[in-house]
Structure formats: C-alpha cells, structure tokens
Amino acid sequence: MRPFNPQFILDVIPNLLPFLWVTLSVVLGTVFFGSLLGFVLARAKLSQKPLYCWLADGYIYIIRCTPSIVLLFIVFYGLPKFCLEVFDMDINGYEKIFFVLVTFTLLFAAPISEVMRSAYEAIDHGQYEAAVSIGLTPWQAFYHIILPQATVVALPNFGNSVIELMKEGSLAYTIGLVDLIGKGQLIISQNYGAYALETYLPLAFIYLLLTLGVEKSFLRLEHAFSRQKKAA
Amino acid sequence: MLKITNVHKKYNDNEVLKGVDINVAKGDVVVILGPSGSGKTTLLRCINFLDHADQGEMEFDEYHLQMHSATADEVRKIRQKTAFVFQNYNLFQNKTVLENVTAGLIIGRNIEKNEAVDLALKALAKVGLSDRVNFYPSQLSGGQQQRVGIARAIAVQPDVILFDEPTSALDPELISEVLGIIKQLAEEGTTMIIVTHEMKFAADVATHVIFMADGNIVEEGRPKDIFQSPKEERTRNFLRRVLPQVEYNI
Numbered sequence: 001m002r003p004f005n006p007q008f009i010l011d012v013i014p015n016l017l018p019f020l021w022v023t024l025s026v027v028l029g030t031v032f033f034g035s036l037l038g039f040v041l042a043r044a045k046l047s048q049k050p051l052y053c054w055l056a057d058g059y060i061y062i063i064r065c066t067p068s069i070v071l072l073f074i075v076f077y078g079l080p081k082f083c084l085e086v087f088d089m090d091i092n093g094y095e096k097i098f099f100v101l102v103t104f105t106l107l108f109a110a111p112i113s114e115v116m117r118s119a120y121e122a123i124d125h126g127q128y129e130a131a132v133s134i135g136l137t138p139w140q141a142f143y144h145i146i147l148p149q150a151t152v153v154a155l156p157n158f159g160n161s162v163i164e165l166m167k168e169g170s171l172a173y174t175i176g177l178v179d180l181i182g183k184g185q186l187i188i189s190q191n192y193g194a195y196a197l198e199t200y201l202p203l204a205f206i207y208l209l210l211t212l213g214v215e216k217s218f219l220r221l222e223h224a225f226s227r228q229k230k231a232a
Numbered sequence: 233m234l235k236i237t238n239v240h241k242k243y244n245d246n247e248v249l250k251g252v253d254i255n256v257a258k259g260d261v262v263v264i265l266g267p268s269g270s271g272k273t274t275l276l277r278c279i280n281f282l283d284h285a286d287q288g289e290m291e292f293d294e295y296h297l298q299m300h301s302a303t304a305d306e307v308r309k310i311r312q313k314t315a316f317v318f319q320n321y322n323l324f325q326n327k328t329v330l331e332n333v334t335a336g337l338i339i340g341r342n343i344e345k346n347e348a349v350d351l352a353l354k355a356l357a358k359v360g361l362s363d364r365v366n367f368y369p370s371q372l373s374g375g376q377q378q379r380v381g382i383a384r385a386i387a388v389q390p391d392v393i394l395f396d397e398p399t400s401a402l403d404p405e406l407i408s409e410v411l412g413i414i415k416q417l418a419e420e421g422t423t424m425i426i427v428t429h430e431m432k433f434a435a436d437v438a439t440h441v442i443f444m445a446d447g448n449i450v451e452e453g454r455p456k457d458i459f460q461s462p463k464e465e466r467t468r469n470f471l472r473r474v475l476p477q478v479e480y481n482i
C-alpha cells in the first residue's frame with residue numbers, strides 16, 4: 001500500500017479553497033429561499049383554515065420521509081421534464097447550482113417552518129393582543145412585537161438547522177456540482193483514486209471550521225438579539 | 233358615545249353572552265360585577281374585537297357597525313378609539329417601559345418620535361413611573377407593570393379604556409397603588425369600563441354598575457342602588473358573598 005502523504009494535504013488545500021464560495025453560496029442561498037418558504041409554511045400551519053394546515057402538514061411529512069439524495073435526483077431529472085411539459089419551458093441547460101438550490105430550499109423549508117412555528121407559539125399571545133388593542137395593525141403587532149422575540153427563541157434551532165444543511169449540502173456533487181466536495185472528487189479521480197484520504201481529511205477540516213464559524217455567528221446573533229433580556 | 237346592543241357570543245356550544253346591551257356616555261365609569269365565568273372578560277374582548285361576537289350592533293360616535301361582520305378597517309378604527317388594560321398586563325417584554333408606551337403612538341398612529349416620547353413621559357408621570365422609563369418589564373414589580381399597562385392605554389388618548397380585572401394578578405399590598413391611579417383617572421373624567429372584584433373601589437368610582445351572571449345583565453343602575461338595595465335575588469346573593477370580605481380587609 002502507498003504510504004500516507006502529508007505533503008499532499010498541504011498541496012490540495014489551495015486547489016480546494018477556490019470552490020469554498022460555491023459551497024457557501026448553496027448554504028446562503030438555501031437559507032434565504034428556504035426561510036421564505038419556511039415562513040409561508042409556518043404561516044399556513046398557524047392558519048385558522050384547516051386546508052392550509054393540512055397542506056403544510058402534508059408537505060412537511062413528505063419531506064421528512066424523503067432522503068435528500070433522492071429529492072436531489074427527482075429535482076434534477078424531474079424538474080426539467082415538468083417545466084417542459086407544463087410550462088413549455090426548457091430549463092435543461094440551467095446551471096447545476098440552480099437544481100441544488102431548489103432541492104435544498106424544498107428540504108430546508110420543512111424543519112425551519114417547525115422552528116419558526118414553535119418560536120412563534122413560545123411568545124405569549126397576550127402581547128399581540130395588547131399591541132392591536134392600542135391600535136397597531138395585526139402585521140405591525142407581529143413585526144414589531146412578536147417577531148423580534150420569536151427570533152431570539154428560534155436562533156439556536158435555526159443555527160442547528162443551518163449546520164445540518166451545510167453537511168447535507170455535500171451531496172450536491174452527485175449531480176455534478178463542483179463545490180468543495182465536487183472539486184475533491186475531481187482531484188481524487190484525476191489521481192485514479194489515490195490520495196483519497198489526503199483529500200478527504202482537509203475537506204473534513206474545512207467543514208469543521210465552517211461549522212465552528214456558523215456556531216459562533218449564531219451565538220453572536222443570539223447575544224445581540226437578547227441583550228434586553230439579559231438586562232433583566 | 234358607545235352603545236352596543238344585543239351582543240351574543242358562543243364558544244362551541246357554550247353560550248357565553250346571551251344578548252348584552254351596554255350604553256356608555258362620555259365621562260362614565262361603568263363597573264361590571266359578576267361571578268367568575270359570567271362572561272365579563274368575553275364582553276370586554278368583544279368590544280375591542282379581540283374576540284368576535286356572533287351577533288351584536290355597535291354604535292361608537294360616528295361609526296355604526298355589525299359586530300360579527302366588522303371589516304379589518306372598522307376593527308382598526310374602533311381599536312384606535314379604545315385601549316385595553318389586561319389582567320396579566322401583557323407588556324411588550326422586548327421593549328423598555330418608555331417603548332411600551334410609545335409603541336401605540338409611533339407605530340400605531342404614526343406620531344413623530346419626539347412628540348410621542350413627550351406624551352409617553354406625561355402618561356408615565358401620571359402613573360408615578362417617571363424614574364423607571366428605561367427599565368424592562370421583567371425588572372418591575374407587578375404593580376409597576378400594571379401601571380405601565382395603564383400608561384400605555386392612556387398615552388394613546390382613547391375615548392374609552394377597558395379594564396379587565398386590573399388588580400387580580402397583584403399581591404394584596406400592590407393593589408391600592410393601581411386602584412389609586414384608576415380612581416384619579418375617574419376623577420379627571422376618563423371614560424372607562426371596568427371589570428373588578430374590588431367592591432369598595434367599585435362603589436367609589438362607578439357612575440354606573442352592571443351586575444352580570446351567566447352571560448346576561450341581571451341588574452344595573454347607580455352604585456348606591458345596586459350596593460344598598462339590589463332588586464334581584466342573584467345580585468343580593470353575589471353581594472352577600474363578596475362584601476363581608478371587603479369589610480375584613482379594611
């Protein structure tokens with residue numbers, strides 16, 4: 001067997017790092033679009049109308065039962081077909097990252113809607129009533145009174161979901177996206193499977209740093225948002 | 233000024249309000265008495281549209297509306313003319329005392345910040361909390377929190393303030409500081425509808441007393457008449473149960 005080659009690790013890192021931004025774009029894009037969809041789902045789940053609750057519940061359930069990689073392939077192969085048949089729109093040539101973003105947005109929205117819903121429900125409804133009773137509109141009451149407090153409650157779970165997402169995101173290479181992992185795969189195959197360990201180790205290290213970074217950022221956010229609580 | 237007629241409200245099969253009428257003129261202090269579960273809270277909440285009545289008519293100055301079919305716009309207009317003081321204060325936990333009071337002005341009424349702060353500071357001075365403006369609700373005693381609740385309500389200069397048992401959640405030694413403020417408001421001619429179990433206070437401030445039971449108004453009239461010579465058996469029973477306690481307290 002070929003001996004372990006530490007020098008290769010040092011050589012491979014500069015080749016991987018340029019693709020860090022692809023990985024980060026997937027994460028940030030998914031957090032953005034997934035949160036929007038998650039918000040809509042949470043809103044539906046909290047709705048008085050049984051149909052909306054039911055639809056949101058159904059969606060969340062289906063997503064929970066679907067392995068990420070399966071959804072990724074369904075979107076990658078299915079979405080172009082769907083768009084062609086239904087909208088007569090050819091999206092086959094779209095960038096890979098588009099399909100990755102669609103997939104992970106669909107995935108991320110489900111747990112994040114639960115995080116949002118439970119954070120919303122953690123804030124005493126009486127504060128909302130007090131706000132509308134002195135003349136705020138329902139939206140103002142939500143935006144100025146409930147949302148800031150629910151955000152504090154949601155942040156730790158939101159952070160965990162982002163870390164989960166980042167790790168799930170490493171599946172994107174399977175449809176050919178060249179992100180950190182994708183580039184790693186390319187390097188390994190260029191070397192005919194040699195140096196796999198020397199490639200995966202720095203990848204693990206980069207993901208470790210990313211996770212630490214996300215954790216730290218969320219701790220900071222929590223700190224900033226809950227300053228008023230600490231004053232108590 | 234405010235007249236509501238034939239208010240009905242059901243929770244599932246439980247008929248909580250069975251056709252209640254109330255008429256409030258400017259400067260009135262209407263006190264609503266009644267045993268627990270008689271629908272007093274629900275009535276106040278329906279007036280402010282925190283609950284939606286199944287039936288009922290409301291005339292409020294120039295507005296005239298059906299309570300079950302009020303539009304969001306009508307609801308907003310009525311709420312701009314009223315304020316609510318809650319049993320458990322419901323202060324905004326993420327806002328300081330001052331911000332609690334300015335919210336209804338700055339956010340709800342688009343009043344400019346400087347002016348809103350002026351109005352809020354006046355309201356807070358009235359409830360004796362000028363030295364607590366930068367505190368958060370969690371740093372205050374129950375009595376102080378309820379006084380912030382009152383300041384928040386008076387700052388928006390509503391036509392009517394609705395009080396739902398404003399002292400029920402307070403330790404006995406804190407009750408009088410809150411009742412004192414409400415009494416002062418009454419003396420200044422503030423129009424109020426107050427649900428309370430404090431009988432002596434009720435007799436003191438009320439211009440009109442309503443006794444409710446089981447979703448109906450059983451009896452109403454001047455405080456003197458209701459407290460000293462109630463006509464209905466149910467009113468007499470209720471007062472007999474609650475009045476001796478008051479005498480012990482004094």
Ligand SMILES: Nc1ncnc2c1ncn2[C@@H]1O[C@H](COP(=O)(O)OP(=O)(O)O)[C@@H](O)[C@H]1O
Binds near residue numbers: 248266268
């Ligand atoms: N949100 C609700 N859902 C179901 N029942 C309710 C609700 N609010 C109040 N009730 C019922 O309505 C009745 C009157 O309640 P309430 O208006 O709070 O009375 P009071 O304030 O006079 O004690 C009670 O029987 C109570 O159980």
Ligand SMILES: [Mg+2]
Binds near residue numbers: 272273274397
């Ligand atoms: Mg009550």
